[in-house]
Amino acid sequence: MENFSIGSEQIMNFVATFGPKLLAAVATLVIGLWIVKLIVKGSVKMLNRSSVDDALVSFLKSLISILLKVMVYITALGMLGIQMTSFIAVLGAAGLAVGLALQGSLSNFAGGVLILFFKPFKVGDFIERGSESGTVERIDILHTVLRTPNNQLVVIPNGQLANSPITNYTTEETRRAVFPIGISYDSDVKKAREIILRVLNEDERILEDPAPMVVLTNLGDSSLDLSARAWTKTENYWGFFWDNLEKIKEEFDKDGIEMPFPQRDIHLIKEE
Structure with a gap:
């Protein structure tokens, strides 16, 4: 007890x-x-x-x-x-x-958090970083996968994407197409401008505001350098650019506007 x-x-x-x-x-x-x-x-x-x-x-x-x-x-x-x-x-x-x-992985992890939070780009956007460009296929916590126009997959660590300049081509609804065009010194600049504007305005994909414009940008060694600028919706950009560039060349040929080849003056010195 x-x-x-x-x-x-x-x-x-x-x-x-x-x-x-x-x-x-x-x-x-x-x-x-x-x-x-x-x-x-x-x-x-x-x-x-x-x-x-x-x-x-x-x-x-x-x-x-x-x-x-x-x-x-x-x-x-x-x-x-x-x-x-x-x-x-x-x-x-x-x-x-x-x-x-895991210092490198933690840097990529932090970059992934920043990308997913601030959204500089999203899946489906076409972006460019340095020499790499493509459509964003997937955004993981450590890396981002791009599909290039040649159908190749590029894996980029998020740490690099978060700490370097990135160009996002699809985030805005509209884009400006710039057509660099050279004509010979014998051609009429005003006539060339009228032809370019006519071709651009005939395309229904062009946006009226801002209005298209054609300016003389440089008096080159062999050509008068023109720059035609017109706005279109982002999804129409490449078709708009390629189609009108070809159409402008065809109209120049019809109206006698020459697009010159590079020229050089050669001086021969004859010894006596």
């Missing part, structure tokens, strides 16, 4: 000492996870209202949920009297080591 009494007393002391901590830890865990759920839900709603890409929303949702849950678990364990300082230090050191080992 005495041993049973001692055992009961120890249990009661343990319950009295550890019980409140356990209840507080369980309450913290339950309430904390509930609050985390509300925060994650609110964050997703805010991101959706900001028109953020679905892939980024899903990723950020998981990231926020994991980070907040880890904080809740660490807090609950700390309330039980477990020393978390060493654990946090080890976790931080491990995170630093992994970060140094």
